[in-house]
Amino acid sequence: xxxxxxxxxxxxxxxxxxxxxxxxxxxxxxxxxxxxxxxxxxxxxxxxxxxxxxxxxxxxxxxxxxxxxxxxxxxxxxxxxxxxxxxxxxxxxxxxxxxxxxxxxxxxxxxxxxxxxxxxxxxxxxxxxxxxxxxxxxxxxxxxxxxxxxxxxxxxxxxxxxxxxxxxxxxxxxxxxxxxxxxxxxxxxxxxxxxxxxxxxxxxxxxxxxxxxxxxxxxxxxxxxxxxxxxxxxxxxxxxxxxxxxxxxxxxxxxxxxxxxxxxxxxxxxxxxxxxxxxxxxxxxxxxxxxxxxxxxxxxxxxxxxxxxxxxxxxxxxxxxxxxxxxxxxxxxxxxxxxxxxxxxxxxxxxxxxxxxxxxxxxxxxxxxxxxxxxxxxxxxxxxxxxxxxxxxxxxxxxxxxxxxxxxxxxxxxxxxxxxxxxxxxxxxxxxxxxxxxxxxxxxxxxxxxxxxxxxxxxxxxxxxxxxxxxxxxxxxxxxxxxxxxxxxxxxxxxxxxxxxxxxxxxxxxxxxxxxxxxxxxxxxxxxxxxxxxxxxxxxxxxxxxxxxxxxxxxxxxxxxxxxxxxxxxxxxxxxxxxxxxxxxxxxxxxxxxxxxxxxxxxxxxxxxxxxxxxxxxxxxxxxxxxxxxxxxxxxxxxxxxxxxxxxxxxxxxxxxxxxxxxxxxxxxxxxxxxxxxxxxxxxxxxxxxxxxxxxxxxxxxxxxxxxxxxxxxxxxxxxxxxxxxxxxxxxxxxxxxxxxxxxxxxxxxxxxxxxxxxxxxxxxxxxxxxxxxxxxxxxxxxxxxxxxxxxxxxxxxxxxxxxxxxxxxxxxxxxxxxxxx
DNA sequence: GACCTGCTGCGGTTTG
Numbered sequence: 001x002x003x004x005x006x007x008x009x010x011x012x013x014x015x016x017x018x019x020x021x022x023x024x025x026x027x028x029x030x031x032x033x034x035x036x037x038x039x040x041x042x043x044x045x046x047x048x049x050x051x052x053x054x055x056x057x058x059x060x061x062x063x064x065x066x067x068x069x070x071x072x073x074x075x076x077x078x079x080x081x082x083x084x085x086x087x088x089x090x091x092x093x094x095x096x097x098x099x100x101x102x103x104x105x106x107x108x109x110x111x112x113x114x115x116x117x118x119x120x121x122x123x124x125x126x127x128x129x130x131x132x133x134x135x136x137x138x139x140x141x142x143x144x145x146x147x148x149x150x151x152x153x154x155x156x157x158x159x160x161x162x163x164x165x166x167x168x169x170x171x172x173x174x175x176x177x178x179x180x181x182x183x184x185x186x187x188x189x190x191x192x193x194x195x196x197x198x199x200x201x202x203x204x205x206x207x208x209x210x211x212x213x214x215x216x217x218x219x220x221x222x223x224x225x226x227x228x229x230x231x232x233x234x235x236x237x238x239x240x241x242x243x244x245x246x247x248x249x250x251x252x253x254x255x256x257x258x259x260x261x262x263x264x265x266x267x268x269x270x271x272x273x274x275x276x277x278x279x280x281x282x283x284x285x286x287x288x289x290x291x292x293x294x295x296x297x298x299x300x301x302x303x304x305x306x307x308x309x310x311x312x313x314x315x316x317x318x319x320x321x322x323x324x325x326x327x328x329x330x331x332x333x334x335x336x337x338x339x340x341x342x343x344x345x346x347x348x349x350x351x352x353x354x355x356x357x358x359x360x361x362x363x364x365x366x367x368x369x370x371x372x373x374x375x376x377x378x379x380x381x382x383x384x385x386x387x388x389x390x391x392x393x394x395x396x397x398x399x400x401x402x403x404x405x406x407x408x409x410x411x412x413x414x415x416x417x418x419x420x421x422x423x424x425x426x427x428x429x430x431x432x433x434x435x436x437x438x439x440x441x442x443x444x445x446x447x448x449x450x451x452x453x454x455x456x457x458x459x460x461x462x463x464x465x466x467x468x469x470x471x472x473x474x475x476x477x478x479x480x481x482x483x484x485x486x487x488x489x490x491x492x493x494x495x496x497x498x499x500x501x502x503x504x505x506x507x508x509x510x511x512x513x514x515x516x517x518x519x520x521x522x523x524x525x526x527x528x529x530x531x532x533x534x535x536x537x538x539x540x541x542x543x544x545x546x547x548x549x550x551x552x553x554x555x556x557x558x559x560x561x562x563x564x565x566x567x568x569x570x571x572x573x574x575x576x577x578x579x580x581x582x583x584x585x586x587x588x589x590x591x592x593x594x595x596x597x598x599x600x601x602x603x604x605x606x607x608x609x610x611x612x613x614x615x616x617x618x619x620x621x622x623x624x625x626x627x628x629x630x631x632x633x634x635x636x637x638x639x640x641x642x643x644x645x646x647x648x649x650x651x652x653x654x655x656x657x658x659x660x661x662x663x664x665x666x667x668x669x670x671x672x673x674x675x676x677x678x679x680x681x682x683x684x685x686x687x688x689x690x691x692x693x694x695x696x697x698x699x700x701x702x703x704x705x706x707x708x709x710x711x712x713x714x715x716x717x718x719x720x721x722x723x724x725x726x727x728x729x730x731x732x733x734x735x736x737x738x739x740x741x742x743x744x745x746x747x748x749x750x751x752x753x754x755x756x757x758x759x760x761x762x763x764x765x766x767x768x769x770x771x772x773x774x775x776x777x778x779x780x781x782x783x784x785x786x787x788x789x790x791x792x793x794x795x796x797x798x799x800x801x802x803x804x805x806x807x808x809x810x811x812x813x814x815x816x817x818x819x820x821x822x
Numbered sequence: 823g824a825c826c827t828g829c830t831g832c833g834g835t836t837t838g
Contacts, residue, residue: 082831120836135832143836169831242824249826271828298830324829351831373824414836477836485834492826550826557828660838719834795825 004480006033006058007814013054024222027053031218032155032188035061039191042222045331048159049093049191056129056155057105071104074277075126077155080134080173082164084111085329086129087318094129104578105129110136123149134173135488141176142411142484142637146183153184159309161191163328165202166395167447168404168489168710171432173409174205178426180640181213189213194347195796197394197565198782205397205431208441214701227364228354228387232380234590241374242794247274247279248372249340255339256286259293264312270342272297272323274553275557278341279321279527280552289318295527298321299495299555300507301591304526327352333359343379345385345630346563348393373595373792375660381587382569383385393563398432400754402444402747403491403711403816404470405433409448409472410712413464414458414480417473443747448472455735461713482715490585493556493704498525500538506542510555523551533539535578560744562630564765572630575607598788602781610776613790614672615783621669624790626661629769636660636690636761637769639769643693644680645670656793663793672780681773690761696753699760701736704752708732711748 024042031038032055042048045412056077059066079090087109098105108127110119112135127151132140140146156177164170170532180187191206193199199219207213233254235241241250243392259265269275278293281591294317305325315334320326326348338357344350354367369380385391398404405427412418424441425432446452449472463479464472474480495508506526517523517532522545523720524530529549530542562570577588598604604625605611613624627637634657642653642664649671653664662669689695707716714731739749757763786794 084832116835133832139833163831167831181826239826245825246827247825273827277826325831481835484836488832490830553825554827554830555828559828620828627837791824797823 001028003731004523006062008059009101009774010054010058013773022047022224023218024130024223027220028052028216029058031220032056032190032467035188035216037207037213037217037520038220039193039199039206039217040220040222041193041195041199042220043194043226043355045223046222046224048088048222048420050157052096052157052192053094053097053129054192056157057101057103059099059104059154060128062103066815069104070746072152073106074128075130075149076105076128077589077720078131078137078153078159079129079131079157080137080156080167081131081299081329084133084135086112087113087329090131094389096453098129107131112136112142132714134169134176135442136319138172138408138411138487139484140200141179142415142480142487144415146415149181150183151185153180154186155188155190156180156184158189159200160189162196162395165193165196165205165397168401169206170612171398171401172408172489174208174430174432175208175404175427177422178208178430179412181208181719182426190776191219195390195392198396199542201397202395208429209431209434209528210216212437225382225442226355228351228381229364229574230354230369230384230387231366231670232369232384232587234377234586238374238593243374243788243797244594245373246270246342247277248370249277249621251279251370252278252285255368255370258259258337258339260317264317264332264335264581265323265337265339266312266326266332266335266353266356267319267339267341268326268344268806269321269323269511270344271557272299273552274341275321275323276524276527276552280524282319283527291451292318295319296320296398298323298325298507301505302754303505304507312425318325322351327401331359332356337366339366339370341370342372342374343562343659344383345560345566345816346393347383347391347565347569348357348563350383350391351387354387354643365577371426374591375792377564377587377591378570378573381573381585382566384585384587385573386569388567391565391569393565399434400436400751402440402751403707404507406444406447406711406748407487407489408476409444410483412461413448413472414474414483417467417471419471419756440747443473447747452743452746452748453651454738456747457751463712483712486709488714489710491709496535496538496544501541505735506530509540509553512556513553513560517551521551522547522549523553524549524750525553545692559631561762567629567659571607574604574628577604580604580717594788595705601785602785602787602789603779605779608776609779611789612672612778612780613783613787614670614780615785615790617785617794620665620667620795622665622786622794623672624661624793626665628660628770629765630762631659632762633766633769634658634662636694636766638664640690640766641675641680642652643689644678645675648674648678649749659787661793663790667795676778676780683767683770683772683774686770687757687763690757690763694761696756699756700752701733701753703760704736707748707752707755707791712764713748730762 027039040614060076064072080791081087091107091109094107105128107129110130147362193202203219207217233251269278276293277298296305296308307331308320312332333356338353356366360363371377371380425634428436448464450456451458455461465475465476467473496511498506498509498515521532522529530547533541576584595604602613613627615622638655638657648709651666651668653666656663675707709716713735739746
């Protein structure tokens with residue numbers, strides 16, 4: 001069958017379905033059938049699965065003209081999804097293509113949800129088309145004879161590539177692909193990605209920089225312009241609208257008509273506790289919604305979440321309060337309206353959420369933005385622009401993640417073993433390890449065989465043997481077993497399960513929250529009021545309570561920072577406040593009185609200006625700086641500046657920071673003129689000063705915990721045996737200290753610092769923003785008291801507390817105490 | 823003078 005004939009089949013199929021073939025699908029089939037690799041830039045709900053299942057099956061037909069009589073069994077294509085929950089839908093589209101084209105191909109899913117028995121069965125006879133996760137793919141690479149499984153695999157599709165690109169799961173994917181390129185001789189690699197800023201780089205990471213695959217590849221853009229309408233909720237009485245805060249409850253009544261006027265509404269909150277509070281408050285103020293609204297976040301029991309998802313689909317719910325747990329996942333056609341409560345911190349996240357509504361081709365997406373404090377209205381205005389200009393963030397790929405590489409090498413060593421030369425070539429073709437030196441490679445190999453220099457006398461770190469023919473192989477079954485348990489790069493927090501005494505799981509909660517509770521205390525979780533009874537076997541036993549309570553479960557998640565794009569948009573909106581009123585957005589207009597007050601007491605900076613405010617209060621001498629660069633950069637810049645000032649004359653500061661700026665507070669006045677004269681914002685010796693200024697070691701220590709687990713140095717325990725937090729924490733800490741004292745050139749130890757600077761403190765952005773400040777005029781204003789801009793910062797006691805090592809130790813002690821009790 | 827903080831995701835024998 002030639003290509004044209006195949007093409008006709010496909011086209012007819014589309015006509016029969018009464019679907020209009022989108023040009024991008026034809027384009028994809030064409031490129032695929034020509035043997036090209038590619039990256040398909042298409043949003044969810046655009047028929048992207050058909051765009052690839054089709055050519056995959058057509059290609060099989062092409063290679064087996066007699067396919068109806070003689071079906072050739074064996075794995076032909078692998079579809080990678082980062083979310084197990086998406087597998088079913090992907091399977092359905094595959095099955096439809098397979099049956100409609102009248103082949104006998106089989107479709108299967110392999111993930112953590114697949115039973116052990118089914119997995120074993122599956123390995124004996126692989127389905128033709130397999131849907132799986134990055135982790136399960138690695139587990140396949142960890143089994144003997146994996147090369148035979150993948151020998152005739154012709155295609156691998158990485159779905160939602162933008163989601164995993166900037167994560168260690170992405171690195172894991174790069175490594176798997178580097179192996180499969182060799183094992184599967186006729187492999188086509190395709191990625192599917194939503195629009196991101198660095199689309200070209202996304203392709204490079206997927207296929208390998210300077211690789212043959214990249215040369216023989218295409219980028220296909222679906223160009224489906226979705227109409228998105230953003231509506232900001234602007235309080236009628238701005239005068240009483242708070243300057244700070246994050247819950248946004250004072251605007252609760254504004255969303256009631258929105259919920260009433262729409263079939264189904266999703267309310268996105270930024271944190272799980274915020275989600276709990278909003279759910280509770282809506283019901284409290286509007287009991288008529290009882291049974292019609294629900295809640296969804298990552299700590300709620302899975303069954304409940306699935307129930308909620310289905311209820312959305314069946315249109316039995318009016319509204320769901322949720323966190324980003326509903327960002328991705330099953331498409332909810334009935335969702336008409338989306339509300340974002342509080343700043344989404346990034347444009348992509350906002351668009352993603354907007355796209356959850358109006359999920360039908362040609363339908364408009366509507367998203368309401370509910371600000372939680374005054375300055376967030378500037379963000380609202382910025383988001384309006386962002387949507388118009390189609391701005392989106394980059395996803396920055398990881399570089400040199402030695403921990404993931406060590407895990408991967410161990411994976412290969414427990415299956416068939418590997419020859420270093422062959423694997424080195426493959427690995428150094430990936431984006432992540434393109435700069436991997438021969439010397440570091442040797443270090444890693446040595447680490448596998450000997451443990452590191454300082455761990456040589458401990459046998460548990462000697463995992464891999466070198467065979468006579470030079471093959472690296474794990475021969476210890478215990479090592480192999482434990483490694484399989486621990487494949488993956490997601491290191492979760494240790495949580496306790498919350499359940500009723502007579503059974504019935506409600507969800508998970510952090511130990512630190514429970515540690516604050518006493519027997520009989522009532523707290524809100526998963527929308528219920530629960531009475532705390534006891535902790536037993538890592539479980540929190542509770543019973544329902546009618547008592548009122550103000551204790552709402554909270555979790556210590558990672559903190560979101562304003563993205564670089566959002567920051568820039570925000571600054572631009574701020575500058576626009578100086579323009580004529582007609583040119584301003586309604587959000588900026590609504591802030592007029594705040595801007596006026598800010599101008600009265602200080603200034604609103606213009607593009608060429610950098611604002612510093614100083615004033616004195618009961619608490620001491622305040623110096624507030626406004627780079628508008630997001631909290632991470634401010635944390636770094638604040639400590640950097642504090643350190644540099646203290647070099648001029650001894651002085652101690654406490655630091656506070658938020659997304660808009662940072663504050664140095666001291667009991668002595670700062671000689672600001674001296675600060676300005678000494679050019680303290682310079683990028684010279686940046687890294688060095690940063691190291692000295694903040695507790696980089698403490699931050700790195702926290703990063704190291706993940707690295708130690710991913711690289712396999714610390715074992716997280718057997719399934720269902722309960723994880724001993726104490727051990728986990730202390731083991732990785734112990735290793736960290738050993739390396740710090742005896743082996744500072746250890747690559748994993750160093751990686752902890754690299755990750756701290758690049759990912760936590762965003763050194764690159766810090767540098768850029770310092771350079772920007774260098775070109776601006778410094779506007780130093782000596783104020784009487786806190787200005788509207790300064791107010792949120794100086795009252796932010798929470799961010800002022802810098803994490804100290806004592807805190808961590810306290811935490812471990814508490815944990816140990818709990819473990820001892822049981 | 824305004825203030826209830828901190829997301830998501832996966833995996834859990836193999837081999838004879």
